[in-house]
Amino acid sequence: MKNKTVRLLAVELLTRVESQGTYSNLALNKVIEENNFSVKDTKLLTTIVYGVIQHKLTLEYWLEPFIKKANKLQLWVKELLLVSLYQMVYLDKIPDRAVFNESIEIAKIKGHTGIRKFVTGVLHSIRRNGLREVNEIDNDITRLSIGTSTPEWLVEELIKELGITKVESILDTINTSPKHSVRINTHKVNKQILVNELKNDGYTIRESEVTPDALIVDGGFLPKSSEFRNGKMIIQDESAMLAVESMDIQKDDIVLDACAAPGGKTTQIAEKLMKGEGKVWALDIHKHKVKLIEENANKLGLISKVSAKQLDARKAITEFDSEKFDKILVDAPCSGLGLMRRKPEVKYEKKLADSYSLHDIQVNILEKVAPLLKKGGYLTYSTCTILNIENQKVIDDFLKKHPEFVQEKTYTKNKLKDERDTLSLTIYPDDYMSDGFFIATLRKK
Numbered sequence: 001m002k003n004k005t006v007r008l009l010a011v012e013l014l015t016r017v018e019s020q021g022t023y024s025n026l027a028l029n030k031v032i033e034e035n036n037f038s039v040k041d042t043k044l045l046t047t048i049v050y051g052v053i054q055h056k057l058t059l060e061y062w063l064e065p066f067i068k069k070a071n072k073l074q075l076w077v078k079e080l081l082l083v084s085l086y087q088m089v090y091l092d093k094i095p096d097r098a099v100f101n102e103s104i105e106i107a108k109i110k111g112h113t114g115i116r117k118f119v120t121g122v123l124h125s126i127r128r129n130g131l132r133e134v135n136e137i138d139n140d141i142t143r144l145s146i147g148t149s150t151p152e153w154l155v156e157e158l159i160k161e162l163g164i165t166k167v168e169s170i171l172d173t174i175n176t177s178p179k180h181s182v183r184i185n186t187h188k189v190n191k192q193i194l195v196n197e198l199k200n201d202g203y204t205i206r207e208s209e210v211t212p213d214a215l216i217v218d219g220g221f222l223p224k225s226s227e228f229r230n231g232k233m234i235i236q237d238e239s240a241m242l243a244v245e246s247m248d249i250q251k252d253d254i255v256l257d258a259c260a261a262p263g264g265k266t267t268q269i270a271e272k273l274m275k276g277e278g279k280v281w282a283l284d285i286h287k288h289k290v291k292l293i294e295e296n297a298n299k300l301g302l303i304s305k306v307s308a309k310q311l312d313a314r315k316a317i318t319e320f321d322s323e324k325f326d327k328i329l330v331d332a333p334c335s336g337l338g339l340m341r342r343k344p345e346v347k348y349e350k351k352l353a354d355s356y357s358l359h360d361i362q363v364n365i366l367e368k369v370a371p372l373l374k375k376g377g378y379l380t381y382s383t384c385t386i387l388n389i390e391n392q393k394v395i396d397d398f399l400k401k402h403p404e405f406v407q408e409k410t411y412t413k414n415k416l417k418d419e420r421d422t423l424s425l426t427i428y429p430d431d432y433m434s435d436g437f438f439i440a441t442l443r444k445k
Contacts, residue, residue, distance in 0.1 A: 004041075005102065005106075006037075006041050006044050006045045006048070007048065007102050007106060008106050008109070008110075009031055009035070009045060009085060009104070010045055010048040010052070010083055010287070011046075011076060011079050011080050011083055011106060011110075012076070013027055013028065013031055013049055014049060014052055014053070014079040014082070014083065015075050015076045015079050016089070017049075017053065017081065017345055018075060019075055021349070022392070023343055023345070024049060024050065024053055024344065024345055024364075025342060025343055028046060028049055028050075029044070029223060030046070030048075030421050032221055033221075033223065033224070039219075039220060042221055047091070047177075048083055048086065048087070049346060050177065050178075051086050051090055051091075051132050052083055052086045053080070053084050053344040053345050054149060054174070054341075054344040055086060055090070055149050055175060056082070056149055056177040056290055056344075056348065057084045057117070057145065057146055057149040057150070057151075058086050058134065058146055058147065058148075058149045059086060059089075059389040060082070061086060061132075061134065061146045062089075062126075062131040063078075063082065063122075063126075063130065065132065066122050066125050066126055066129075067122065068432070069182040072113075074115075076110060076121065077107070077111065077115060077118070080103060080106055080107060080110075080119060081119065081122060082122075082238060083103070084099050084100075084103040084119075084123055085126065085251075087099045087129070087348060088127075092112070095410055096127060099123075100120075100123050100124075103119060103123060103324045103375045104116060104119060104120050104123075107119040107120075111439070117123065120431075133147040134146050135147075139242070141155055141156055141159075141341070144167075144168070144171065145207060146298070148171035148172070148174070148175065149175065149347075150171055150174070150340075150345060150347055151348065151361065153351065153352055154337070154347060154350075155167065156351075157387065158170065158386070158387075161387070161388050164211050164366060166428070166432075169234070169430045170386075170428055170429055170430045172430070173429055173430040173433060174341050174344075174347075175341070175430050176341065176433070177341075178237075178341045178342045178435075179237075179238070179415050180216065180217050180218060180219040180222060180235075181208060181214045181215065181216055181217070181236065181237055181238045181435060182214065182215050182217055182222065182228075182233040182234065182235055182236065182266065183213065183214055183231055183233060183234050183235075183236045183264075184213060184232075184233055185220075185231060185232055185267075185271065185300050185301075185302075186271060187271050187274050187300065187301055187302060188230075188232050188301055189227075189229060189232040189233075189299070190239065191215075194215070194227060194232055194233060195215065196213075196370065197226075197227055197232075198225070198227060200218060201220070201225060201226070201227070201397070202219055202220060203217050203218065203219040203220055203225070204217070204218045204219045205217055206218075206251050206337055208238050209414065209432060210238035210239065210242070210414065210416065210427075210432050210434055211238055211241050211242060211412065211413060212413055213241050213243055213245065213268075213413075214236075214238045214241055214413065215233075222233070224236055224237050228324055231299040231300040231301055234264060234267060234296070234300060236264045236268075237342065237434055237435040238432065238434040238435075239338070239362060239384075239427045239432075239434040239435040239436070239437035240264060240265070240384065240435060240437065241268065242416070242427070242437060242439060243265060243329060243331060243380060243382035243411050243437075243439050244265050244268040244269055244272075244329065245268075245296050245412055245413055246379065246380060246411060246412055246439055246441060247269075247317075247329065247349060247380050247408050248378075249269055249272040249278075249327065249329055250272075250276070250278070250326075251273055251274075251276025251277070251278055252273075252276040252396055253273065253276075253278045253327050254278060254323075254324060254325050254326050254327075255269050255273075255278065255279070255280040255281070255326065255327045255329070255332070256281050256283070256311035256316070256325045256327075256328045256329070256369065256372060257269060257280055257281065257282045257283065257329050257330070258283055258316065258328060258329065258330045258331075258333070258365065258369050259262040259281075259283065259284070259330060259331050259332055259333060259365070260282035260283055260284050260293055260308070260331075261286070261289035261290070261292055261293055261311055262292045262296060263282065263291065263292060263293035263294075263295075263297060263306075263308075263329055264296070264306075265329060266280055266282040266293055266297065266306060267297055267302050267306070268354045269294055269298050269329070270297060270300075270302040270305040270306050271300075273305045274302065274304075274305060278305065279305055279306075279307060280305060280306055280307070280308060281307050281308075281320070281325075282306055282307070282308045282309070282312065282398055283308075283309055283310075283311045283312075283313050283316060284308070284311075285310070286310070286313050287310050288307065290308045290310045291308075293306070293308040294306070294308045300381060309330065310352060311367065313330070313365050313369060314364055314365055314368040315368070316368060316369055317368060317369075317371055317372060320329065320372050321372075322372060323371070323372065323373065323374045323375065323377075323378060324372055324374070325373055325374060326374055326377050326378075327373075327377055327378050327379075327380070328369055328372065328373050328377070328378075328379045328380070329380045329382070330362075330365055330366060330369060330379065330381045330382070331360070331363060331382045331383070332361075332381065332382070332383050332390075332394075333358065333360045333361065334362070334383035334384060334388060334390050335350045335355050335358060335374055335383060335385045335387065336350075336384055337350060337385045337386055337387060337436065338383070338384040338385050338386045338428075338429065338435050338436020338437055338438075339384055339436070340388065340426075340429065340436070341429055341435070341437050342435060355385070355387050355389045356389060357392050358390055359390055359393065359394055359397075361399050362381075362383075362390060362394045363394055363398055365412075366379070366381060366394070366398045366403070367401065370402060370404075370405070370444075371399075373444045374444070375442060375444055376443070376445075377443070377444050378441060378442065378444075379405070379441075379442040379443075379444065380439065380440070380441055381394065381395060381439070381440045381444070382437065382438060382439045382440075383433055383437070383438045383440065384436065384437055384438075385436065385438065386426065386428055386436040386438070390438075391424065391426065391438040391440075392422070392424050392438075392440065393441045395407060395442070398442075399443075400444075404443070404444060404445050405442045405443065405444055405445075406442070406443050406445060407423045407424070407440060407441065407442055408441045408442070408443050409422060409423045409441070410423065410424055410425040410439045410440060410441045412425070416432075417431075422441060423440070423441070423442075424440040425438070425439045425440075426438050
């Protein structure tokens with residue numbers, strides 16, 4: 001097809017995500033940028049792609065009785081059926097006949113007569129016989145797993161840590177659409193001017209309840225906006241802004257961003273240094289990611305305060321003097337399970353063993369950068385996961401070996417969860433409908 005339809009593109013994109021491990025948000029943005037979609041088509045493509053991935057286990061549970069040899073089914077055919085089923089169940093405004101007609105047309109174009117007949121038969125059988133009820137599953141864990149499309153191991157682990165009530169609340173929200181949040185680049189524009197410009201461009205703006213540095217923006221594809229292209233704002237989740245916010249960066253601070261790519265937090269730090277003598281060193285293992293940090297800093301007009309370097313954070317002591325930095329941020333590599341709403345495929349890719357392996361890496365990074373912090377300086381540790389093994393357990397294990405550090409309470413501008421008993425701050429996906437995030441604040445005595 002010269003002009004591929006939204007549903008055909010959705011099938012192809014989902015097939016690529018499943019077979020190649022491509023991040024759905026990155027793949028989706030690329031497809032949208034390459035095609036001159038209307039706002040309506042952009043929304044439909046986004047809804048279908050995210051929806052099928054978010055509800056994958058539920059959709060597969062419903063589809064299973066209608067497929068005799070699922071293991072022999074070509075991946076694109078399975079994705080086509082899931083796309084069709086998702087629309088039939090979750091998109092009320094699309095009539096079944098429209099779903100059937102286009103699905104059969106896609107089967108005819110991408111496959112042969114046998115596949116077309118197979119797809120036709122399955123869809124008609126689903127409409128004729130209906131879908132089995134998830135509530136009929138006897139096992140509580142399995143029922144919650146299938147009903148929310150969350151792997152059983154993750155359901156079990158979260159229940160151990162948080163209890164069934166909180167877990168049900170979290171899982172009830174992870175399959176909703178993520179908010180579109182941006183961070184205002186105050187070096188180039190103030191908040192009210194940016195709000196007015198975005199409104200004039202047809203966007204709908206809401207204030208963020210998480211941080212005053214963010215805006216919630218709806219009504220279009222933000223990477224194509226002039227405000228984004230001109231570096232007046234950067235696309236960043238509200239929760240992700242809190243790590244730097246909690247650091248209370250002063251204009252003359254010398255800062256290390258130890259795991260920096262793609263540079264969202266680096267530029268957030270740099271923005272706070274523009275009126276002083278401060279500097280931020282941003283490290284990443286990969287050369288192309290270091291380039292990405294520099295590109296983002298350039299675009300935002302903050303490059304003068306950023307020095308990006310290709311270096312493993314665990315080897316930073318070989319490049320910098322001891323006690324060089326006033327503040328250090330370790331936004332550690334993690335399982336990313338706080339991003340289940342934004343990157344829904346992450347929940348299917350990870351295992352508990354991954355978190356245990358990451359725990360050792362996370363502790364090791366903290367230990368390697370600790371000597372670089374000045375006495376009285378602050379080390380901030382953050383992750384975008386919600387599992388304790390990668391969060392407070394990392395801090396506890398680090399502090400056992402490093403009595404020269406003490407944990408202090410993490411604060412934010414909007415006083416999020418200030419009444420909590422814990423020193424660290426954990427934002428769960430159901431708290432503010434933002435990404436799940438963890439922040440701990442350590443002071444060197």
